[in-house]
Amino acid sequence: MSRFTLPRDIYFGEGSLATLKTLKGKKAVVVVGGYSMQKFGFLDKVVNYLKEADIQVKLIEGVEPDPSVETVMNGASIMRDFQPDWIVSIGGGSPIDAAKAMWIFYEYPDFTFEQAIIPFGLPELRQKAKFIAIPSTSGTGTEVTAFSVITDYKKKIKYPIADFNITPDIAIVDPELAQTMPQNLIANTGLDALTHAIEAYVAVFNSAFSDPLALQAIVMVKEYLLDSYNGDKKARNEMHSAQCLAGMAFSNALLGITHSMAHKTGAVFSIAHGCANAIYLPYVIQYNSKICSHRYATIANKLDLSGQTDDELVDSLVKWIQAMDKKMDIPLTLKDYGISEEDFKSNIEYISHNAVLDACTGSNPREIDDKTMEKLFTCIYYGEKVTF
Numbered sequence: 001m002s003r004f005t006l007p008r009d010i011y012f013g014e015g016s017l018a019t020l021k022t023l024k025g026k027k028a029v030v031v032v033g034g035y036s037m038q039k040f041g042f043l044d045k046v047v048n049y050l051k052e053a054d055i056q057v058k059l060i061e062g063v064e065p066d067p068s069v070e071t072v073m074n075g076a077s078i079m080r081d082f083q084p085d086w087i088v089s090i091g092g093g094s095p096i097d098a099a100k101a102m103w104i105f106y107e108y109p110d111f112t113f114e115q116a117i118i119p120f121g122l123p124e125l126r127q128k129a130k131f132i133a134i135p136s137t138s139g140t141g142t143e144v145t146a147f148s149v150i151t152d153y154k155k156k157i158k159y160p161i162a163d164f165n166i167t168p169d170i171a172i173v174d175p176e177l178a179q180t181m182p183q184n185l186i187a188n189t190g191l192d193a194l195t196h197a198i199e200a201y202v203a204v205f206n207s208a209f210s211d212p213l214a215l216q217a218i219v220m221v222k223e224y225l226l227d228s229y230n231g232d233k234k235a236r237n238e239m240h241s242a243q244c245l246a247g248m249a250f251s252n253a254l255l256g257i258t259h260s261m262a263h264k265t266g267a268v269f270s271i272a273h274g275c276a277n278a279i280y281l282p283y284v285i286q287y288n289s290k291i292c293s294h295r296y297a298t299i300a301n302k303l304d305l306s307g308q309t310d311d312e313l314v315d316s317l318v319k320w321i322q323a324m325d326k327k328m329d330i331p332l333t334l335k336d337y338g339i340s341e342e343d344f345k346s347n348i349e350y351i352s353h354n355a356v357l358d359a360c361t362g363s364n365p366r367e368i369d370d371k372t373m374e375k376l377f378t379c380i381y382y383g384e385k386v387t388f
């Protein structure tokens, strides 16, 4: 038996934020980052809409990018004092993911982080509160996904929490929030969305339910990401929808080793999630294509890329992604990202071992062990074609 889970409601399009006015409830915590949503006035809008709905509001502000276990536990403690029946999270993937994890420890104070990172092992949520996610970046898709990514800074490791319990109840995908993103954030998050869609399309749990969402997201990224990067408002609106479609696909089909590697290098090399994915994805496609070249060829055909055979089409797909990277100032190798050889060599065993153990490795179409992961990282560092 397979399962396909999405939020109960997805409100989308300009002005959809106003749906908060119609919410039924008594108390809401609003979880937000430290800066952009306040600066651009979206936090005030959210608070005012909730007040119009006669809901008492408490803010949990200042969630940092790539939120820590400590931030999650502090937020859960504030929630336990306030006892909200709604958790409203607004911002990029970071505050929304932090809020999802806070939700677990709000409802189950004795549950531990170590228990929470066991895939699909969470207790039944919604005993105390339901969850609304309002994304302000066009990338993670977290407003519709069963994932939350939390960083243990002592170990310098990002841990994905995966469970359909944390799929939000309501997603509000209002593109007005994404209009204020700076160029580098558009590049990183847009390429994160592309990686979600491509990894979901070849992941072991891909299905007739997830495939159309993944393919449509990929087509939309090709059509709109560069224009969005160059400031086109309509293209930014479209990218906000595209990343959500990719989120729906990967939440159910799961991801692959591009994400395993990004999770395990983010904190070690201080590399933004989407940027890491953008660098790694072409090499992972070369590695995986030994067993699923036809799926990648289907993507390339859908994008009207050149090539007759599957191998030629895979090659075109790799080239297209790297050309997009270049146009958005994303380096093509870890060396060009600025990691010194010494730093790379002293970490390669650690990151390779941890990447193999990451929760996303199990759904990658091709298996991998520590030594092969080291070889793959080495290709990515120097920009060598993956031939094994």
Ligand SMILES: NC(=O)c1ccc[n+]([C@@H]2O[C@H](COP(=O)([O-])OP(=O)(O)OC[C@H]3O[C@@H](n4cnc5c(N)ncnc54)[C@H](O)[C@@H]3O)[C@@H](O)[C@H]2O)c1
Binding pocket: 033, 034, 035, 036, 037, 064, 065, 066, 067, 091, 092, 093, 094, 095, 097, 136, 137, 139, 140, 141, 142, 145, 146, 147, 148, 149, 158, 177, 178, 179, 180, 181, 182, 185, 189, 192, 273, 274
């Ligand atoms: N849960 C999932 O399914 C999932 C999927 C992929 C990635 N992630 C995680 O999400 C995190 C990354 O999230 P992200 O890429 O959305 O970035 P982010 O939330 O970390 O935000 C990055 C920066 O962008 C700013 N920002 C956010 N929205 C803005 C806007 N509209 N205008 C101007 N500035 C804005 C923030 O203030 C912050 O400084 C990582 O921790 C990653 O691992 C989660």
Ligand SMILES: [Fe+2]
Binding pocket: 140, 192, 196, 259, 273, 277
């Ligand atoms: Fe991602």
